[in-house]
Amino acid sequence: MLSVAAAQLGYRTHIFDPHERPCAADVAADFTRAEYDDRAALERFAAACDVVTYEFENLSVGPLEGLGDKLRPGTRSLGVAQDRAAEKQFIESTGGRVAPWRAVESLSDVEAAVAALGCPLVLKTRRYGYDGKGQAWVRSPADAAAAWAAIGAQPAVAEAGMSFAAEFSLIVARGLDGGSAIFPAPRNDHEGGILRTSTVPAGPLVAPHLAAAEPMARAIADALGHVGVLTVEFFACADGPVVNEIAPRVHNSGHWTIEGAATSQFEQHIRAICGLPLGSTALRGSGATMDNLIGDEVARWPDLVAEPGASVHLYGKGDARPGRKMGHVTRVR
Template structure:
């Protein structure tokens, strides 16, 4: 069986390496940056199953995928839904998941209307593309309306009411072709300037009620879309419960810890799901695990190579500011053991975000 992955970045590469022991599956990666229609058609014809490492696939390429929808996992419905933040919010609500109040914005007048209806502050985002804080603008006063529109407008936007959250979390699941679902443990995710810097398992002080709510939410979401593959639901943790933020119809940065940290990683389970094989277990192999992103330069990550409970992953990318160049997984038999190693590696993170504020 030959699987084709649209995208040959780090996610595509980790999907490929997650099943090197399965000799009946061959994986081929397609470079979306070097796309031609002819090359894509030849690539599709050469594989039995198609998947993708990113939902940010240009519309004209998505059109070319439509005649081959029967071998695309996750399916076209999921891909198109989560390419657009308005469709995404509606999908979350249709699945019974709480979200922020939101409005579509197509003009400066719409921005003013959103301010009046949603109150301040509000978060304005482009409905398509935009990640790691890109394509976003926070409005704190009515005078921010014009700067927001001038900065990211002249295209479809979504205005979201601000959610007073205590922290950001995520839950990841994999669903196979028969509808079986396995759910990974939740993580707490800490961002800086819109970029994920580290994820912690277990999410500190997570109540059983919220853990069950997150699992219920992601099961409802996957089932509502007849989803096949790995899916990620980012959640705001609030005083009143969990609120859906964004969805990634793919493996996700906050789940990289699963490579060393769980019996089967998010990558392996994605590949098992789309190829019709049985899903692997998601039980943690360690009491405590963290994932630290390597951003901008790799030198601080070199220290991990001399630490027994740290595992360095380099993506082989050219260094530049704010670029994800790799990650380091830290494991521990206790939170204290894990956290002591994170402290040794704190040069990977901006000052002030580690240790967590109590």
């Protein structure tokens, strides 16, 4: 989707990926197959590019540091976002609110966190967690050992379970000049830790939180010196918005912007990293709903493409494994 947006602006894209046939290579001018920590391959790749960007967090920072100013956003955004403890400390340093938490590295740490934070609490591995992976709930002190084992006894954060009315996200684009633009907030509904639906406008459960959430999101982007799209996920709590996590990239909850906003999050990211003016984030209609196609739900595509007003996006990922996001459909009102 980034490659398509770049092509519409006249740019050619070059994909770097360790897989034999990444779906992005189907819509790109060039493709390099190499491991993400192959420094020599990265240097050759960067020499062929004017700007380098990334679209997920599970990358080693060290090999990317040699890319210098070509890498946008930079390694600071990546390093903060890929470690949950560092992320929470950073968010708090910008004035953002997060759930009460503790870093844990042993079962005794988990037990101490239970004593300090109470139950329920959730353990989240510090690295490589997404879509609910690497997480386990402690709903009573007796669950501590099983939860610690469930996450592989890895360094983690213990986070107090939050009571909230809704989840929402703010997708911020920040340009080379430090200017920023925020898309209308979607309300995000999850099933099993996986995003199911994003709805814009987010509605009355979220609207009262936006005046406080938007400055938090901008402060995070500014403190990182971020260039490109940054996503900040929030809980709408009784006493105000609480940051759940950040993603230094385009985000699933922003896929609705392709049809639903004047500028898609993908075009906005390309604009930002290439030094172009940021585009309008205004809604195209009165609102939009994006539904993920997860696992074998992608088999519904013939009916969906026949539905008037439904915009279907299939990712070409191959096997429709359970829990795998295979595509999405957006309906603009």
